[in-house]
Amino acid sequence: MAFAAVLMVGGAPVSASAQDTGLARTPPMGWNSWNHFACKVSDKVIRESADAIVANGMKDAGYIYVNVDDCWQGKRDANGVIQANEKFPDMKALADYVHSKGLKFGVYSSPGPKTCAGYEGSFRHEAQDAKTYAEWGVDYLKYDWCSAEKVYKPSEMQGAYRKMHDALAATGRPIVFSLCQYGLEAVWRWGASVGGNLWRTTDDINDSYDRMSVIGFDQNGLSRFAGPGHWNDPDMLEVGNGHMTHDEYLTHMSLWCILAAPLLAGNDLSKMTPQTLAILNNPEVVAIDQDAAGTEGHRVRQEGPFEVWMKALADGSKAVGLFNRGEDASQISVSFREIGLGETASVRDLWARKDLGSFTGSYAAEVPKHGAVLIKVK
Numbered sequence: 001m002a003f004a005a006v007l008m009v010g011g012a013p014v015s016a017s018a019q020d021t022g023l024a025r026t027p028p029m030g031w032n033s034w035n036h037f038a039c040k041v042s043d044k045v046i047r048e049s050a051d052a053i054v055a056n057g058m059k060d061a062g063y064i065y066v067n068v069d070d071c072w073q074g075k076r077d078a079n080g081v082i083q084a085n086e087k088f089p090d091m092k093a094l095a096d097y098v099h100s101k102g103l104k105f106g107v108y109s110s111p112g113p114k115t116c117a118g119y120e121g122s123f124r125h126e127a128q129d130a131k132t133y134a135e136w137g138v139d140y141l142k143y144d145w146c147s148a149e150k151v152y153k154p155s156e157m158q159g160a161y162r163k164m165h166d167a168l169a170a171t172g173r174p175i176v177f178s179l180c181q182y183g184l185e186a187v188w189r190w191g192a193s194v195g196g197n198l199w200r201t202t203d204d205i206n207d208s209y210d211r212m213s214v215i216g217f218d219q220n221g222l223s224r225f226a227g228p229g230h231w232n233d234p235d236m237l238e239v240g241n242g243h244m245t246h247d248e249y250l251t252h253m254s255l256w257c258i259l260a261a262p263l264l265a266g267n268d269l270s271k272m273t274p275q276t277l278a279i280l281n282n283p284e285v286v287a288i289d290q291d292a293a294g295t296e297g298h299r300v301r302q303e304g305p306f307e308v309w310m311k312a313l314a315d316g317s318k319a320v321g322l323f324n325r326g327e328d329a330s331q332i333s334v335s336f337r338e339i340g341l342g343e344t345a346s347v348r349d350l351w352a353r354k355d356l357g358s359f360t361g362s363y364a365a366e367v368p369k370h371g372a373v374l375i376k377v378k
């Protein structure tokens with residue numbers, strides 16, 4: 001189905017038209033190799049991750065894509081066809097294995113001659129690579145700018161992304177198209193119009209509260225650019241990678257769900273603690289991210305280090321995050337009027353999965369240092 005839309009950007013109308021492939025009606029969920037394995041990824045790592053995602057219940061919770069990030073590429077053959085390197089003996093067989101588990105398979109490339117880690121990119125091989133991916137059975141492509149800056153001007157960026165979108169579309173295989181160019185050129189204004197299903201809005205995340213929180217809380221103001229089929233992407237999850245506290249990971253997951261962010265776990269699934277799994281798999285929290293209305297949340301109020309964020313849900317209720325970026329525990333409250341509700345509302349704690357009862361005027365909770373309370377209010 002083709003769609004055309006007129007977006008208002010900075011007061012000026014911008015025409016956006018692209019093929020609506022019916023993909024990513026809710027933010028994509030899955031796992032990606034980069035945050036934990038970086039270039040230590042292999043066929044074995046991907047197979048084991050696919051096994052784990054089924055065995056630990058993540059697949060049932062909605063984590064469907066198993067994506068190889070950078071470092072899978074080898075050289076091109078005499079005809080220019082991309083080959084995987086020695087760590088990936090047979091990409092088609094790997095895709096088949098992932099599919100046999102009821103999962104979907106993703107790969108990574110660059111519009112430039114080289115990927116960020118220096119492997120072969122798709123420059124001047126776009127149609128050929130798209131065809132190869134489709135033959136392998138690829139369902140998701142992350143397309144990372146990297147060395148493209150050496151061969152394209154910034155003004156040619158949209159064209160470079162559209163070129164690969166059109167090449168993917170020409171294969172006839174539905175392939176989620178993930179733009180990765182770190183938020184350059186205000187990508188949220190045009191990502192959908194070049195066929196992107198998601199686009200990174202920032203430079204890379206890492207497994208620290210400082211980096212995660214700066215990225216996450218900086219997303220405010222981008223919500224009008226997201227919706228079914230096209231999402232802002234504040235980068236992949238670090239939950240479970242070990243360098244944040246439990247409360248900090250609760251903040252990470254709560255905020256990403258309020259942002260309707262893609263949920264791509266980035267930890268080692270074979271060595272996950274029950275606490276990590278409980279964060280990733282909490283069905284009521286994931287449901288906020290995946291809500292059918294596809295509305296990205298926004299900041300309602302900031303009081304120094306305390307922030308109140310809200311995401312409107314399809315059933316008329318509101319998901320509210322109370323975030324404490326300060327160094328001491330503190331009470332944080334939300335008034336029902338400031339989230340567009342009446343005087344009285346019922347509140348459910350989504351991490352505790354417990355109804356808290358009916359409240360008049362407002363609800364307040366004690367929020368630990370760097371922590372979050374996530375509630376559903378109606």
Ligand code: GLA
Pocket residue numbers: 034069070115116117144180203204
């Ligand atoms: C860039 C991207 C990361 C990852 C690496 C791989 O830094 O932003 O998400 O894909 O490249 O080299």
